[in-house]
Amino acid sequence: MKDPQTVTLPHGGNLSCDTCQSELFEHHRWKLQTTGMSFMNLDWANRDATCFVCTTCRRIHWFHL
Ligand SMILES: [Zn+2]
Numbered sequence: 001m002k003d004p005q006t007v008t009l010p011h012g013g014n015l016s017c018d019t020c021q022s023e024l025f026e027h028h029r030w031k032l033q034t035t036g037m038s039f040m041n042l043d044w045a046n047r048d049a050t051c052f053v054c055t056t057c058r059r060i061h062w063f064h065l
Helices: none
Strands: 025-031 046-054 060-063
Touching: none
Parallel strands: none
Antiparallel strands: 025 046, 046 060
């Protein structure tokens, strides 16, 4: 799913960019277990992150969903 979309948050309301207030994001699922994370021995890091990339300014918003 890489088409720009609005994001409805679990507690209600739309996600808006922290930087430019845009409400259109690209949706990605990224592995948190990457080089540089695993050596820190963080169990919680061995999971997927839900990431929304602002289509306007490219800021990444991370969610642990
Ligand atoms: Zn933005």
